[in-house]
Amino acid sequence: MKKILITGAAGFLGSHLCDRFVNEGYHVIGMDNLITGDKKNIDHLIGLDNFEFIAHDVTNYIEYKGNLDYILHFASPASPIDYLKIPIQTLKVGALGTHNLLGLAKAKNARMLIASTSEVYGDPLVHPQKEAYYGNVNTIGPRGVYDEAKRFQESITMAYHRFHGLETRIVRIFNTYGPRMRLNDGRVIPAFMGQALRGEDLTVFGDGSQTRSFCYVDDQVEGIYRLLLSDYAEPINIGNSHEITISEFAEEIIKLTGTNQKVIYKDLPVDDPMQRQPDISLAKKVLDWEPKIGREEGMKKTFEYFKGLSQEELHKSEHKNFKSHIKK
Known part of the structure; x- marks a missing residue:
């Protein structure tokens, strides 16, 4: 039985990856310090013969006595509210955490896949975003703690690949949604859903003309699964290329939820990207992958959750474990 370590296992995407690899017959070791993750996301896996959970912060030394075949590094705050409240922890998990895990992968001769992000492109000057685009990132802006953590993560991963010959994979994840997202974490879909369910007006930042492209979690997991098992070491975009403005999306949410809230507009946050759309031609070519679940179907499933x-x-409004990490 192949063994895979998944960090950020109790998070939104990490927990879905645990499900997938458990179902594929792997022995899964889930690791999370539960700053932004929630143990309930993996409660259904606890007690299975091929799943174990380790509560650990990957910015500290990682020791695992058994063999490992694969490592998926998904430990990181991933929403604006998260990484603006714990900026130093965000930088540490991208730098120290990635370094620790690459060292573990080298010691175990394991293949390692890191979760990068479309945020490495910053507020893009190229549209849609191809993997060859270097990005337009404000290194010292408030969002820089997340953007630069991910850019460094890619750099050190490629350095281990080139210098040590380590088997590595890099997925650049675009906006992903589905069950187990945390409400009120600053991302657009849970924010809109939470406001609609509470009977509040939907808040759009800026004039609503900025765009996003939303990928349902099952499609995202399939792309990550294929990338891990592929022979491709360069970064690959995984996301849905169907683009929509935030204003249009707010109207979709009102229609979906059957509410009659208004849309209100507030100032755009610093460095919030105006466009976000992946070019997924490389994923189609290398992985034979493209999303299968349309936004209407995916949003219905998410709303039911x-x-x-x-x-x-x-x-x-605030995650239970933030306060203990604010000063670290």
Whole structure:
């Protein structure tokens, strides 16, 4: 049985990856320090013979006594509210955490895939974004703690690949959504869903003309799975190339939820990208991958998940574990 370590295992995307690899017959070691992850996302896996959970912060030394075949590094705050509240931890997990895991992969002769992001492109001057585009990032802006953590993560991963001959993979993830997203984390879909379910007006930042491209989580997981098992070491975009403005998307949410809220407009945050659309021609060519689930279908599934949350969860504004890490 192949063994795979998945960091950020209790997070939104990490927990879905745990599901996939458990179902594929791998022995999965999930690792998370639960700053932004939630143990309930993997409760259904606890007790399975081929799943184990380790509570650990990857910015500290990582020791695992058994063999490992693969490592997926998905440990990182991933939403603006998260990384603006814990900026130093965000930088540390991208730098120290990635370094620790690359060292572990080298020691175990394991193949390692890192979760990069479309944010490496910053506020792009090229549209749609191809992997060869170097980006337009403000290194010292408030979003720089996340953007630069991911850009460094890519650099050190390629250095280990070239210098040590380590088997590495890099996925650049575009906006992904689905069940287990955390409400009120600053990302557009849970923000809109939470506001609609609470009867609040939907908040659009800027004039709403900025665009995003949303990929359903099952499609994202399939792309990551194929990339891990491929022979391709350069970064690959995985996302849905269907682009929509935020204003149009807000109207879709109002229609989907059957609410009659207004859309209100507030100032655009610093360095918020105006366009976000992946060029996925490389993923189609190398991985024979493209998204299969349309936004209408995916949003219905996501809305059903959010509707099932308790009132306490709907109104919770801050993650339970933030305060203990603010000063670190």
